[in-house]
Amino acid sequence: ESLGPLQGKKVVVTAGGTVERIDPVRYITNDSSGKMGFAIAKAAQMLGADVHLIAAHTDEAPPEGISTEKVESAQEMYEAVLRVFENSDIVVKAAAVADYRPAEIAASKIKKRGETMTLELVKTTDILESLGRRKISQFLIGFAAETDSVEQFAQEKLKRKNCDLIVANDVTQEGAGFGTDTNSVHIFDAEGLVLQLPVMSKEEVALRLLTLAAERLPGRLS
Numbered sequence: 593e594s595l596g597p598l599q600g601k602k603v604v605v606t607a608g609g610t611v612e613r614i615d616p617v618r619y620i621t622n623d624s625s626g627k628m629g630f631a632i633a634k635a636a637q638m639l640g641a642d643v644h645l646i647a648a649h650t651d652e653a654p655p656e657g658i659s660t661e662k663v664e665s666a667q668e669m670y671e672a673v674l675r676v677f678e679n680s681d682i683v684v685k686a687a688a689v690a691d692y693r694p695a696e697i698a699a700s701k702i703k704k705r706g707e708t709m710t711l712e713l714v715k716t717t718d719i720l721e722s723l724g725r726r727k728i729s730q731f732l733i734g735f736a737a738e739t740d741s742v743e744q745f746a747q748e749k750l751k752r753k754n755c756d757l758i759v760a761n762d763v764t765q766e767g768a769g770f771g772t773d774t775n776s777v778h779i780f781d782a783e784g785l786v787l788q789l790p791v792m793s794k795e796e797v798a799l800r801l802l803t804l805a806a807e808r809l810p811g812r813l814s
């Protein structure tokens with residue numbers, strides 16, 4: 593039996609959109625369906641890895657047979673990722689994490705009052721950036737969902753967040769980004785474009801991405 597290129601590797605994948613509570617019945621979230629992250633978790637397992645999936649809100653149930661931890665907010669996702677980070681070889685951040693959350697979560701349902709209302713938002717912790725600062729030998733893969741200047745913004749993110757690879761999807765493009773079964777991505781490292789993939793299934797994107805990561809893992813002789 594041949595061993596997959598990720599045999600024995602510990603891979604952590606985040607998927608879905610975080611949910612930031614406003615009050616007991618209301619929240620802020622985004623359009624992430626979890627499909628991209630789930631496809632990555634499945635592909636990593638297929639390539640032999642020991643996979644831990646951290647899933648926020650998704651449209652479908654997480655894949656069976658993969659260790660899955662459910663989280664709600666960006667803060668919960670941050671704590672869950674930190675617990676497993678030190679022991680991981682590859683971390684893939686496919687989740688769409690809220691950049692801001694309500695400053696306070698109201699204990700009871702907010703009542704309708706004036707004609708307008710203002711909700712104060714505060715920044716969440718940038719999980720990827722924090723991992724980028726802590727990393728020792730972990731291979732960090734970020735995603736970048738962009739609507740314009742995809743290449744420039746993706747590369748800025750890669751540098752700021754100290755990632756090894758960043759997967760940019762232009763979410764305005766047909767068949768790419770949030771909710772679809774397909775994606776079309778550009779993958780960058782610190783030197784520039786590494787791989788450009790036309791529209792294909794998220795499963796195929798996941799396989800291509802992880803195969804690339806496996807080739808670039810630290811300590812690999814090639």
Ligand code: PMT
Pocket residue numbers: 608623624625626627628629666685686687688689690691716717718719720721733734735736737738749761763769770771772
């Ligand atoms: O779930 P699907 O419907 O299949 O859609 C897939 C997807 C479009 C959600 C996915 O391909 C994708 O692009 N995920 C990242 C979306 C995103 O939040 O991008 P961003 O450019 O805002 O963030 C950049 C990176 O920083 C991401 O890896 C994100 O996980 C991370 N981040 C962002 C904010 C934050 N507070 N913490 C983070 O770790």
